[in-house]
Amino acid sequence: MADVARLEVKKTYKLFIGGDFPRSESGRTYLAQGQNMARGSRKDLRDAVRVARSAQSKWAALTAYNRGQILYRIAEMMEARRVEFAELCSGEAEVERSIDRWVWYAGWADKLAQVLGSANPVSGPYFNFTIPEPTGVVGILAPDQPALEGLISRLAPAIVGGNAAVVVASEEAPLAAIELAEVFATSDVPGGVVNIVTGRRAELAPWLAAHMDVNALDVSGLDGEAAELERAAADNVKRIVRGQLDGQSAWEIAPFLELKTVWHPIGW
Amino acid sequence: MTELEKKRSAAPVPSEWTYAPAPEARDIVSLEERYGLFVGGEFVEPRSGEYFPTIDPSNEEPLAEVAQAGPEDVSAAVASAREAFENGWSGLAPAERAKYLFRIARILQERSREFAVLESLNGGKPIRESRDVDLPLAAAHFFYYAGWADKLEYAFPNRRPRPLGVAGQIIPWNFPLLMLAWKIAPALAAGNTVVLKPAETTPLSALLFCDVLRQAELPHGVVNLVTGDGRTGAELVKHEGVDKIAFTGSTEVGKAIQRELAGTGRRLTLELGGKAANIVFDDAPLDQAIEGIVNGIYFNQGHVCCAGSRLFVQESIYEPVVSKLKRRLQTLRVGDPLDKNTDVGAINSKQQLTKIEELVAAGEAEGAEIYQPPCRLPERGYWFAPTVFTNVAQSYRIAQEEIFGPVLSVLTFRTPDEAVEKANNTPYGLSAGVWTDKGSRILAMASRLRAGVIWANTFNRFDPSSPFGGYKESGFGREGGLHGLEPYLDFDGKADSFGG
Numbered sequence: 001m002a003d004v005a006r007l008e009v010k011k012t013y014k015l016f017i018g019g020d021f022p023r024s025e026s027g028r029t030y031l032a033q034g035q036n037m038a039r040g041s042r043k044d045l046r047d048a049v050r051v052a053r054s055a056q057s058k059w060a061a062l063t064a065y066n067r068g069q070i071l072y073r074i075a076e077m078m079e080a081r082r083v084e085f086a087e088l089c090s091g092e093a094e095v096e097r098s099i100d101r102w103v104w105y106a107g108w109a110d111k112l113a114q115v116l117g118s119a120n121p122v123s124g125p126y127f128n129f130t131i132p133e134p135t136g137v138v139g140i141l142a143p144d145q146p147a148l149e150g151l152i153s154r155l156a157p158a159i160v161g162g163n164a165a166v167v168v169a170s171e172e173a174p175l176a177a178i179e180l181a182e183v184f185a186t187s188d189v190p191g192g193v194v195n196i197v198t199g200r201r202a203e204l205a206p207w208l209a210a211h212m213d214v215n216a217l218d219v220s221g222l223d224g225e226a227a228e229l230e231r232a233a234a235d236n237v238k239r240i241v242r243g244q245l246d247g248q249s250a251w252e253i254a255p256f257l258e259l260k261t262v263w264h265p266i267g268w
Numbered sequence: 269m270t271e272l273e274k275k276r277s278a279a280p281v282p283s284e285w286t287y288a289p290a291p292e293a294r295d296i297v298s299l300e301e302r303y304g305l306f307v308g309g310e311f312v313e314p315r316s317g318e319y320f321p322t323i324d325p326s327n328e329e330p331l332a333e334v335a336q337a338g339p340e341d342v343s344a345a346v347a348s349a350r351e352a353f354e355n356g357w358s359g360l361a362p363a364e365r366a367k368y369l370f371r372i373a374r375i376l377q378e379r380s381r382e383f384a385v386l387e388s389l390n391g392g393k394p395i396r397e398s399r400d401v402d403l404p405l406a407a408a409h410f411f412y413y414a415g416w417a418d419k420l421e422y423a424f425p426n427r428r429p430r431p432l433g434v435a436g437q438i439i440p441w442n443f444p445l446l447m448l449a450w451k452i453a454p455a456l457a458a459g460n461t462v463v464l465k466p467a468e469t470t471p472l473s474a475l476l477f478c479d480v481l482r483q484a485e486l487p488h489g490v491v492n493l494v495t496g497d498g499r500t501g502a503e504l505v506k507h508e509g510v511d512k513i514a515f516t517g518s519t520e521v522g523k524a525i526q527r528e529l530a531g532t533g534r535r536l537t538l539e540l541g542g543k544a545a546n547i548v549f550d551d552a553p554l555d556q557a558i559e560g561i562v563n564g565i566y567f568n569q570g571h572v573c574c575a576g577s578r579l580f581v582q583e584s585i586y587e588p589v590v591s592k593l594k595r596r597l598q599t600l601r602v603g604d605p606l607d608k609n610t611d612v613g614a615i616n617s618k619q620q621l622t623k624i625e626e627l628v629a630a631g632e633a634e635g636a637e638i639y640q641p642p643c644r645l646p647e648r649g650y651w652f653a654p655t656v657f658t659n660v661a662q663s664y665r666i667a668q669e670e671i672f673g674p675v676l677s678v679l680t681f682r683t684p685d686e687a688v689e690k691a692n693n694t695p696y697g698l699s700a701g702v703w704t705d706k707g708s709r710i711l712a713m714a715s716r717l718r719a720g721v722i723w724a725n726t727f728n729r730f731d732p733s734s735p736f737g738g739y740k741e742s743g744f745g746r747e748g749g750l751h752g753l754e755p756y757l758d759f760d761g762k763a764d765s766f767g768g
Binding site (some may be wrong): 118120121122123124126128130133135215225226227228229230231233234235236237239251258259260261262263264265 | 408427519522523524526527530531532538540695710714715719720721722723724725726729731733734735736737739740741742743744746749750751759
């Protein structure tokens with residue numbers, strides 16, 4: 001018999017929550033980039049916030065050196081999947097920028113406190129210093145374009161300082177996000193530090209914006225105005241973050257951080 | 269008669285430790301009968317034509333009438349600030365800008381007694397505090413930020429800092445002049461101009477501050493003042509000519525402001541409410557801790573957003589802490605704010621007194637045990653005795669809600685983990701206190717408490733070089749220090765940090 005062409009084994013695209021790849025609890029899917037994508041529900045989103053909250057304190061408790069190494073490990077794992085990623089975004093150049101962005105942010109983990117913190121010369125016998133700390137759980141509305149670099153440009157600065165993230169993936173170009181989830185799953189990123197929900201943004205974003213256990217909302221990925229979401233975000237005084245989709249800066253990290261100032265008397 | 273009133277009337281007059289009256293002379297302050305709005309460097313009649321009285325809360329005597337700024341008045345003030353920004357202030361050499369701020373600091377120092385008396389008259393706070401805390405800190409704030417005005421490039425290297433334009437600033441009534449300084453000093457140092465709205469009940473020190481600006485020869489329109497109630501603040505918030513809003517006040521109003529600014533891209537910093545935990549471990553130096561607890565909650569009648577209103581005591585030392593605390597409370601002198609021996613002054617307003625009374629009644633109704641030291645409160649004016657609640661459950665309103673009065677809730681814990689969990693169990697995150705002799709425990713607690721300011725073995729310390737501001741629903745952005753400049757600057761089109 002002549003050779004029978006081998007049938008390709010296709011991938012099922014699912015959500016990424018708590019380090020696992022569940023289907024949407026709703027059982028729904030939608031079509032994007034020619035694939036059946038999980039159409040996440042608000043229940044999926046709430047699950048993601050819950051596991052993000054419990055993962056966040058452990059992630060923040062790692063040493064900064066350790067977090068830096070894990071981010072670097074993400075870059076290593078992406079490097080091994082360059083070909084796959086190139087097919088899911090604008091091409092190889094975007095993949096290279098995205099990998100290098102992880103490397104760049106990996107190096108920030110143990111430098112943030114020195115660049116963003118301070119020792120404060122108060123008028124009195126007190127030792128006083130200010131250090132940056134993570135704000136907690138960050139909601140990210142991922143941009144449609146650039147599909148890979150845009151997501152990483154928002155996610156890397158959010159997690160490098162010790163936050164956990166819940167990402168609503170691009171509705172029209174979600175494959176890069178799920179491919180990236182597979183990288184996280186093999187990069188020593190603790191489960192729950194990054195969670196990715198695919199689905200209809202209009203359906204999911206309002207719940208993320210209004211969720212009372214989310215500390216910050218990144219709206220950089222939205223094309224139109226975000227007034228309605230920002231209004232909902234005020235219910236628990238969320239930090240609204242608007243940053244770059246194609247750049248890197250320590251000032252992209254800082255909006256995801258709080259500043260803590262500690263006083264102690266000096267004396268015998 | 270409520271239970272509370274019965275206790276009050278039954279309180280014996282303490283006779284064994286009387287002090288001779290030691291009133292600060294009030295004739296150093298001379299007030300106008302009526303104040304207009306300060307716009308473009310001069311006092312103008314409000315276009316609204318409306319005025320309202322401002323009083324001395326310790327005796328309800330009217331002190332003066334102040335203007336209720338309407339929409340047109342706010343617009344005029346914003347236009348004046350815009351003009352000053354564009355025609356002079358933003359183009360002024362930063363070193364010269366610095367010198368104006370140094371001048372303001374010096375004049376405040378020179379006139380500090382006058383300001384201190386006025387602050388106590390209009391706000392009800394003890395003269396000891398306005399004299400020793402509010403005034404020195406307000407002057408220090410201007411002096412500190414003055415020095416930054418021509419050094420912004422060093423504060424933010426490679427970011428090309430630029431002023432935003434017109435800052436709209438809304439301040440509370442608990443530290444009227446100090447909050448003015450916290451707002452105006454960094455805004456001007458960064459090169460912005462300002463429209464400031466003082467609190468409805470405490471406008472007088474801000475109005476007197478306009479005379480300091482005159483003496484300092486600050487260019488007209490750089491600082492404008494609109495007095496009024498919440499309606500004036502709302503006008504300022506929604507005014508499109510304002511580039512940045514800085515608000516200090518309640519979380520409820522802060523959320524409303526955040527909603528109002530949603531989608532506008534206008535910058536915002538919020539310094540909101542708190543329900544701070546003050547945590548005492550069994551190895552703490554107890555007498556020092558007692559002083560810290562008292563300072564933490566009775567300072568400024570508890571009208572302090574970062575007040576240590578939830579006391580967490582390790583179970584093994586609960587008895588001695590509570591008995592020492594009650595004994596210390598008996599020595600607090602409540603009364604005339606202008607008396608130099610007064611520790612606790614008048615409640616700022618009738619509205620605030622009503623709120624405190626309502627929450628205290630809720631605490632009693634929910635089952636907490638109330639203690640108030642014997643003290644006779646003046647008949648006129650707004651007064652509330654220093655209060656301690658024991659037998660408090662975390663779910664009680666007095667343990668959850670910001671009372672903003674001299675009311676302490678005492679709770680207990682066994683392990684550090686339990687202390688952290690209980691302390692963080694609040695939507696607020698402004699400040700926290702830790703008392704222990706063990707250094708490693710201080711640092712562990714400091715890193716696990718979710719609050720913007722941690723006082724270890726001290727409480728309620730403030731300094732212009734020390735960033736202040738909250739986590740969670742206590743707001744975002746910092747005031748004080750290098751970080752306090754950031755909310756008033758734009759950077760090369762790149763994202764600003766830490767909110768604001």
